[in-house]
Amino acid sequence: MDNMVNIVAIIQARMGSSRLPNKVLKNLPFFSSETLLSNIVNRLNEVKSINKIVVATTDKSSDNIIEEYCREKKISVFRGNEKNVLERFYIAARNYKADIILRFTGDNPIIDISLINESLNEFQREKNVDYLSLKNIPLGMGVEIFTFKALEKNYLNSIFEYEKEHVTPYFYKTCPQNFKILYLDKNKDEIPPLRFTVDTFEDYNFMCILFDELYSKNNFFGLKEILELREKKPWIFEINSSIMQKRVCATLDEEIEEAKRLLKKQDLNKAYKFLTENWRK
Template identity: 35%
Template sequence: MGVGVFRGDEQDVLGRFSGALAHAGSFDTVVRLTADNPAIDPAFIDTAVAHHLATGADYIHTSGLPLGTNLEVISAQALRRAHREATQPDEREHVTPYLRRHPELFRLETLALAVPPAVAALRLTVDYPSDYALLSLLFSHLGPGFSLTDPAGLPALLARHPWLAAINGANVQR
């Protein structure tokens, strides 16, 4: 298929990110998404990367979006430094805690984004079977890569079928 693959230490996710960055070639920016969050809106990725490039921040995380749809943008330089300096187990396992704990070393920013209130209240991550059920329904109705803000898409679907939010609404975040 021609898709590059990098495998690293199972417990050292920060090391895997740094290794993947080195393996991939010359990149200045990393967008961090996780596999259990399949409903990331591509438009918000573009917005976050544009903000990163415009501000020169080392680390940007989004806020204001449904659980499971926020993302992080990290400069390659900051990621490499975190890899060299992070020593705590949680800093190695979760990639960005070292950056967030050291605002004296890194330029950190929060990018506030907005979606309709009914969309913001959703849980769009996969930790439980009911999370998978909701996302499967949304993808089957809206297609892959659906927008969180397109008025004719998810907001309209929720207006027609408000019960969708109850499918996984009682789940506790792990």
């Protein structure tokens, strides 16, 4: 792949959140001036192949504070549609003349630099890859990489709300046959199913403790250090282990199956029985 390609990392971020409002600018470590968002930017600055880091926030007035924060920190910022995040990504990538895009979200503050470098190297080594994603990695450490050409095809052809909200389902769920997709499977490393995203107060409390344990030793601690800590202090990882992650559902049938799963997990057996008996098989 041409060495002159423009590699742009785009971080989607907004202040609105139903479960943990204003999370992207919450302090991390707790007693510091750093935030969830600044930790992501700081880590991406360590990935030397990336030419530009852009925070893509919404055009809502409640997100003015994100734009102000980014300008104060000299971070490039783009503002666009709140609901159509795919459009926001596409226009941001087009404005910054991206050839390759790395997608991140503002609630995942411990993206692993070594995993990002590995993913970028594989993406550039393989010929004509449109989309790359990591598999079997803790939630919140994922890496997604795609070409601008693939993003444009995604943008022009996505019609469903879930595609526009979650940016990349058109690649891996709707029309994977239209793209050359590369999955880096980390299952061989026997990585446990841990949760490193921040959606709730439990997640944030867990993240603060994790930073208290590891940040002073290495500001850019990664999966290796976290797994070592888990061996020594496994109780820390129980703090947010019961949080259920939202799934991307494309159809009503998928939503019904997800609802049944959640009802069963919460021991809401009467509701589960009613839904099972009354919904079409």
